Amino acid sequence: MTGEGMTERGATDAIDVSGAIAALRRILPERGLLVSDEELRPYECDGLTAYRQLPLLVALPETEAQVVAVLRLCQEIGLPVVARGAGTGLSGGATPVRQGLVLSLAKFMRILEVDPVARTARVEPGVRNIAISEAAARFGLYYAPDPSSQIACTIGGNIAENSGGVHCLKYGLTVHNVLRLRVALIDGEVIEIGSGALDSPGFDLLALMIGSEGMLGVVLEATVKLTPKPLLARVVMASFGDVVSAGNAVARIIAAGIIPAGLEMMDRAATAAVEAFVHAGYDLSAAAILLAESDGTPEEVAEEIAAMRAVLEAAGAGEVRVSADEAERLKFWAGRKAAFPAVGRITPDYMCMDGTIPRKRVAEMLTRIEELSEEFGLRCANVFHAGDGNLHPLIMFDANVPGETERATGFGARILELSVEMGGTITGEHGVGIEKVRQMCVQFSARELSLFQAVKAAFDPDALLNPGKAVPTPRRCSEYRLTGTPGAH
């Protein structure tokens, strides 16, 4: 891809680079500042690899005082700052700015405290999501949000994106599982928001900070809530001959008063890709497969599994299998968790969409995606957090074939616009980043966008934190409305 949207110029072009380097070297530890192209290369993109941009510099501070000093300097000299965790984000939230600094929080890897009685963990932002659960495991506790990238992604990045996972219908998103944040503002002021209590006086700044995509502040430390591990979990796998029945089955489970711990759906293309990769035993003849998990006490799980089985059978499921033991449960899930890499094996490139729609429109959306797939001449595998109505269509393409990247982008944009039309959103859990900044103009009016800008200015008046991401300027929106979506060929 080329042109506007790929890279944004920083807020200023008149930076004294050698002066900035000298000042940063005085703040940062030895080897804490990367300047050569070779050193900067690993930071040129995040999980959204279609967008690449070398930053001007990368800073790797090791202490809070260093982060604060870096931010103060950036504000003083007008240098844009892009905070970065593990760089696993899928929307380009950590894509560098050409005339800007990448502020890596990778050195902040300490789990400062696990309090089993208070059921909290206090961690630095570079701690990996799964490391929190591992540290809490000996107390029978875990950190509930479990994005697919949880072995690599950091809690700081999760907070920036308000990450979800396969269990969020029952256990909530990041915003429901973070109690307190220590945040550095662009002027170097360090604030504490939230607390060890369940609420705080004043505006709910925690809600505002979580999911703000690094645009309002830099997280220095987080206290997260730990959840008791359920005694037992079992999963039901059901296959359906058509996507409409599978979609309806989802609604019927909810209507039966059940909130499954996880409720996931894969279409035939996704199942085929996954089965070849992990051999989970999926029914390859099915048009769609549902995975529904129940967790809790053994009595609870038995009652819920029986209820779900009855609903699924009544909804027209062909085969219904219940995991017999933990090994089989993990096997059933292995396929779903490996869906992205599995699809990655069968196509040179793919783009992962992240729209959310009302559950009742899932079947309709799948049908529309199939039509679009034909229109754009590109294959698409569908993986859904069905319980949340959160779709992850994986559009397959080959960036080396001229025009395919543009077609894939156009296809993706149409899915996102459809999500908005159906009463949903362009992003359920991956964030807007750089990828969907144009579609923000579809979901929000100019008035709403200008309120977002005002919120941003309340925290970061010079717009130095992650410029060009998440919230488009009115000018970009009018350009987008004029040129529209790249069309099918």
Next chain:
Amino acid sequence: MDDCAADFAEQVREAAAVKTPLRITGGGSKDFYGGPLRGAVLDTRRHAGIVAYDPTELVITARAGTPLTEIEAALAGAGQMLAFEPPHFDEAATLGGVIAAGLSGPRRAAAGSARDFVLGVKMIDGRGELLNFGGQVMKNVAGYDVSRLMAGAMGCLGLLLEVSLKVLPLPAMETTLRLEVPQGRALELLNGWAGRPLPISASCWEDDVLMLRLSGANAAVAAASRQFGGDSVADGAAFWRALREQHAAFFADDTPLWRLSLPSVAAPLDLPGVQLLEWGGSLRWLKSGAAPGRIRAAASRAGGHATLFRGGEEARAEGVFQTLPPPLLALHRQLKRAFDPAGIFNPGRLYREF
């Protein structure tokens, strides 16, 4: 009912033009809560009614002036509930007031707070602009989370027109148990239980009696209730309703009532007066004539904050909510300016500074 959004927007624009404060009000059930009431009344009750409710979506959308009782009746009809159990305090309570006050009831520690269940809002900002944030779906990270910011903002950032909330199924079974234990032991027990996968959905300690509510699947509740011991209480539902609405005997007098929000593990507070604990120890009601400064300092030391919830007319002059540290107060003022540049919405209801 008519759609009053355009009327309200006009009223807001006029008020903003001449910088006249507006006092946003629904049923007035929480007039006692927060700072003084100032400004020309803007009554949201004209803008009422459930806009959309499909039980299989687990979402209800209603206008801000809709009575909470109407919403709860619609949900109960489909076997669902507002899991944060908002208090009504008065049957006139409206949805807008519930969200603006951001108060949650007995189930909060187990299920989440009012803000946790907010999915989207339609609102009018201080410029009189109609704005939509969030939506009617479970997951939505497009733009800053303005809808959740509205919960507990006491109407200081905007006029809520419509709110979409996540709803949950009613538990298949609920039962209430009664145990006799002193406060320190009750806190130990509650924190220990909270670290295990047990179906506790509410707790209340007062005067050496600990009440527990268990909710969930039939078999789970039956099995768990055997583990706790204690006596089964016949009309548990009435007990929790009285607690939620503050109709319980504890709340029936004129001593200043303080709401202390603390980490659940905080040791029993040594303060004059009597206490009632909820939320596994995270919420501590204190009836006390002690000096506000002393109460707030104790709450701070314990890692939380104190709110003068009811009464204490003299003490109210010093503010109802715990003072914010200067950098946070500065951010609050900047946000207030971003949403309400003329400073017309409920001035002083949250903090006297805005």
